[in-house]
Amino acid sequence: MKLANTKIHQGISLRQRLHRFAQVAIWVVSGAATAALAQGSGTQQYLETQQAGVNARIEVLGKAFTSPYPIGADQSRIMLYRTEPSRLSGATSVFVDGRYHTSLVPGAWSALCYRSGTSELGARQMQVGSRPKDLADSITAVQLQGGQTHYLRVQEEQGRPVLQPVPAAQAHQEMVQFKEQVHTVSRVAQACREGVAPAAVAQPGNAAHRITLPADTLFAFNRSDAAGMTGPGLAAMDNLLAMLKADFSRVEGMHVVGHADPLGNAQDNERLALQRARTVANYLQTRSSSMAITTEGRGDRDPVISTCSRQITARSIACNQPNRRVVVEVMGTRR
Incomplete structure (x- = not known):
């Protein structure tokens, strides 16, 4: 019994520490947004604090965006x-496989x-x-391809932040005046190893x-597993591939989004929507292995x-039949 209680206390303590860390990050970036408006564009943006020494000024936004190597x-x-x-409102904190990476403000x-x-x-x-x-407001499953850069934009969906994959050309246009968020340290990033040749970039538009x-x-x-797919469902998937x-x-690339109806338990609906998106993505991936496919469940x-x-x-x-659906978003160039 003591061991079980210890585990519970440790879990609560960990959540509290993570929350305090995230709140500090948000306090910094909230102040940074105000400082940025006061200083204008084209300058290094920072937050003045009441502390002396090296902590008197905290740099929040750093260098402008350039095409990555x-x-x-x-x-x-x-x-x-x-x-x-x-x-x-506030900052959007991003976690990669459950570990903190950054907290983003607009721009x-x-x-x-x-x-x-x-x-x-x-x-x-x-x-x-x-x-x-x-819990996270949303979780986006991404199939990361070796040697490739994946762009994801924070998008508001019914009051919640969602990480939405976008084509490289679109991201480059939208980020042209953005600055790097530098006020916190990622708990998940690895040291980057430079490649020998740039990846192909889609044409604008x-x-x-x-x-x-x-x-x-x-x-x-x-059902949400591969064995639960129907004959008409498999035919619809093959027709989709033929259409592409x-x-x-x-x-x-493609982004597959699963949706459920509101009947029953909300958490079960979240799992059902995400698993259906993953099953559809796996089917498409096995028939087009070179294509980058990401998934998301919106419950x-x-x-x-x-x-x-x-x-x-x-x-x-x-x-509720129209609410139970899988949406496939295709990024590419039409003929």
């Missing part, structure tokens, strides 16, 4: 940024080098004086093309229809 084939680079204006960017493979990027909106959060697939067509009821081959001269937070009854009945299940 190529990364080694055994690593991936994650480039995160936050545009402005935004309805999100700031941050980069890290990391291992290739599947990683989960969590976004958590926090403000000074707010109640501590135990590319936009995401969205294809919505009904989850009731893709999966049997309440016919309509796009180049596909830079029931982004409904198409919000007037259905919350009671689980045959009528409410049928009414």
